Amino acid sequence: MSEPAETPRSGPIVTPTRVVAGLCLFAPFVAMLWVSSYAKVEPTLIGIPFFYWYQMLWVLISTALTMIAYKLVQREQRQLRARKDGASK
Amino acid sequence: MTMTMATNLPATAVTPAVPGGNAIAADATGGVNGIALAVFIFFFIAVTVMGFLAARWRKAEQSDNLDEWGLGGRSFGTWVTWFLLGGDLYTAYTFVAVPAAIYAAGAAGFFAVPYTILVYPLIFTFLPRLWSVSHKHGYVTTSDFVRGRFGSKALSLAVALTGILATMPYIALQLVGIQAVLDVMGVGGGESTHWFIKDLPLLIAFGVLAAYTYSSGLRAPALIAFVKDGLIYLVIAVAIIYIPIKLGGFEHIFHAAGDAFAETNPATGKPRGELASGPNAQWAYATLALGSALALFMYPHSITATLSSRSRNVIRRNTTILPLYSLMLGFLALLGFMAIASGIKVQNGQLAIPQLFENMFPDWFTGVAFAAIGIGALVPAAIMSIAAANLFTRNIYKDFLKPGATPAQEHKVAKLVSLLVKVGALAFVLTMDKTVAINFQLLGGIWILQTMPALVGGLFTRWFHRWALLAGWAVGMLYGTVAAYGVASPTQKHFGGSNAEIPGIGEIGYIGLTAFVLNVLVTVVLTVVLRATKTPDGIDETSPEDYTADVGDKGVQAELPPATAGAAH
Numbered sequence: 201m202s203e204p205a206e207t208p209r210s211g212p213i214v215t216p217t218r219v220v221a222g223l224c225l226f227a228p229f230v231a232m233l234w235v236s237s238y239a240k241v242e243p244t245l246i247g248i249p250f251f252y253w254y255q256m257l258w259v260l261i262s263t264a265l266t267m268i269a270y271k272l273v274q275r276e277q278r279q280l281r282a283r284k285d286g287a288s289k
Numbered sequence: 290m291t292m293t294m295a296t297n298l299p300a301t302a303v304t305p306a307v308p309g310g311n312a313i314a315a316d317a318t319g320g321v322n323g324i325a326l327a328v329f330i331f332f333f334i335a336v337t338v339m340g341f342l343a344a345r346w347r348k349a350e351q352s353d354n355l356d357e358w359g360l361g362g363r364s365f366g367t368w369v370t371w372f373l374l375g376g377d378l379y380t381a382y383t384f385v386a387v388p389a390a391i392y393a394a395g396a397a398g399f400f401a402v403p404y405t406i407l408v409y410p411l412i413f414t415f416l417p418r419l420w421s422v423s424h425k426h427g428y429v430t431t432s433d434f435v436r437g438r439f440g441s442k443a444l445s446l447a448v449a450l451t452g453i454l455a456t457m458p459y460i461a462l463q464l465v466g467i468q469a470v471l472d473v474m475g476v477g478g479g480e481s482t483h484w485f486i487k488d489l490p491l492l493i494a495f496g497v498l499a500a501y502t503y504s505s506g507l508r509a510p511a512l513i514a515f516v517k518d519g520l521i522y523l524v525i526a527v528a529i530i531y532i533p534i535k536l537g538g539f540e541h542i543f544h545a546a547g548d549a550f551a552e553t554n555p556a557t558g559k560p561r562g563e564l565a566s567g568p569n570a571q572w573a574y575a576t577l578a579l580g581s582a583l584a585l586f587m588y589p590h591s592i593t594a595t596l597s598s599r600s601r602n603v604i605r606r607n608t609t610i611l612p613l614y615s616l617m618l619g620f621l622a623l624l625g626f627m628a629i630a631s632g633i634k635v636q637n638g639q640l641a642i643p644q645l646f647e648n649m650f651p652d653w654f655t656g657v658a659f660a661a662i663g664i665g666a667l668v669p670a671a672i673m674s675i676a677a678a679n680l681f682t683r684n685i686y687k688d689f690l691k692p693g694a695t696p697a698q699e700h701k702v703a704k705l706v707s708l709l710v711k712v713g714a715l716a717f718v719l720t721m722d723k724t725v726a727i728n729f730q731l732l733g734g735i736w737i738l739q740t741m742p743a744l745v746g747g748l749f750t751r752w753f754h755r756w757a758l759l760a761g762w763a764v765g766m767l768y769g770t771v772a773a774y775g776v777a778s779p780t781q782k783h784f785g786g787s788n789a790e791i792p793g794i795g796e797i798g799y800i801g802l803t804a805f806v807l808n809v810l811v812t813v814v815l816t817v818v819l820r821a822t823k824t825p826d827g828i829d830e831t832s833p834e835d836y837t838a839d840v841g842d843k844g845v846q847a848e849l850p851p852a853t854a855g856a857a858h
Binding site for chain 2 (some may be wrong): 241248268
């Protein structure tokens with residue numbers, strides 16, 4: 201679902217920043233939809249089966265990844281804007 | 290948020306097969322819990338007062354239009370948006386249904402967590418574009434956008450009708466959530482109580498909700514969401530520490546749950562549930578998570594909350610803080626195991642968590658917990674009715690019934706419709722069996738997903754043909770409805786669940802997602818055909834740079850109503 205973000209119609213199409221941001225956003229899909237990778241009880245954490253604590257851990261991981269994507273996109277936009285402003289002056 | 294969670298395991302299927310069966314329906318007949326009720330009423334009154342005062346909060350000079358009432362003047366910043374979206378997506382019914390699903394079957398109910406994990410990368414990707422284009426062209430609903438993008442009133446009508454249809458049972462389920470709490474408090478009355486007495490508390494709660502939404506619009510739920518979330522976080526934090534200590538730790542809780550799930554369910558002849566998703570259940574788990582994540586932001590009420598934010602960045606920043614709710618949801622789900630471990634045996638699984646609270650907490654804190662659930666129902670119900678009203682007013686009333694309507698007229702109609710929608714939901718809950726609401730909710734989730742190609746496709750490309758999108762939508766709707774009709778459960782002949790065999794793959798998966806894939810296939814094939822035959826496209830009133838416009842860009846602020854531009858900071 202995140203591919204279209206990298207190919208907007210205007211401006212530069214695929215930048216390294218966007219690829220990295222796209223990967224950050226895509227990773228949770230791979231991790232969460234690959235159910236057999238985490239559908240087990242052991243190892244438990246303070247008595248909670250792996251199945252549950254692993255998915256809850258991914259809440260934190262995906263949050264961190266989204267945050268990275270946010271920072272990257274924001275930084276790039278700021279640079280673009282600065283360049284545009286510079287060009288128009 | 291609740292949509293599929295309900296659907297996955299309808300309340301009737303949730304009836305657990307506990308050894309010793311119907312031993313104690315540990316609840317409603319136990320008399321009124323006075324202290325809990327008093328605390329509950331206190332919070333309810335406090336919130337009501339807030340609801341009415343909300344009309345004055347950040348009030349704009351000119352408030353007689355739909356932007357003001359229906360989108361709170363589009364002026365909400367990161368934190369308000371966070372509360373509003375959180376209040377909106379994580380509803381009372383969620384709090385009751387997610388742990389109820391876990392209580393009934395274990396692992397399968399936990400799909401709500403990966404589902405909410407996947408939601409945020411999706412929002413990050415497409416909602417800022419919707420925000421920009423809506424802000425530039427003054428769109429209030431998704432249908433507005435679809436009409437503007439594809440120049441097709443028929444397609445826009447299809448999206449609007451789907452939205453309204455999917456939202457109605459959602460509102461009804463919020464009332465079901467309040468009912469569960471009232472039942473456990475002992476004010477729901479037994480089966481023998483006169484219907485009027487039995488339903489009176491619900492009628493009052495409902496009347497209050499209707500009145501302040503009518504007078505304050507979106508501002509009311511936004512303000513109340515603060516109280517609601519404060520209470521919810523408090524209750525969950527206490528519950529997740531206090532209850533395991535009382536029950537002897539997680540080790541013991543999961544051990545007890547594992548034993549309970551291993552018991553055979555006489556209705557199906559299979560074990561009641563499992564602690565980790567088994568090989569046969571994994572496709573269903575993944576497709577439900579993905580399908581639900583895709584569908585969530587097609588719901589009109591999530592869009593309403595998003596469009597009311599102040600800038601693109603508010604939305605993106607929110608995707609980095611909203612997962613806090615997912616974490617809470619995960620903890621909440623674990624309460625389902627605690628209900629099993631503490632030996633709660635209820636016929637109606639939705640009563641499991643309220644009952645757990647009542648058994649575990651001192652009375653006064655039970656009151657706080659119940660208030661959290663009760664208020665948790667009011668916020669989304671208010672936003673949903675506003676969203677449905679926006680859709681009706683903009684895309685049915687104005688497009689088809691009265692094209693020349695003035696903003697003041699739109700405003701009036703929207704307010705009336707929001708009232709009608711709620712009365713409809715109430716009538717639904719009072720006159721029909723709860724399972725009907727849940728069945729419709731199940732269908733709603735499948736239906737709303739079918740509007741995605743038009744909406745999200747439209748945000749990124751103009752390639753899809755309007756007639757192809759309409760045909761794809763129709764095929765998806767039809768397939769989803771028929772497939773859901775054909776699902777039987779031990780207690781229901783039709784609409785017994787939201788999973789069915791995926792044609793061609795042979796695994797069991799979420800019907801909504803299968804229908805969606807079919808929808809996209811039809812859309813793509815027909816687009817190729819229609820393009821080849823040079824069938825005329827609709828007129829696109831948007832331009833590529835509209836999709837990346839932000840506050841401060843040319844044309845963006847000027848498009849805002851004068852009163853709200855001032856409120857933006």
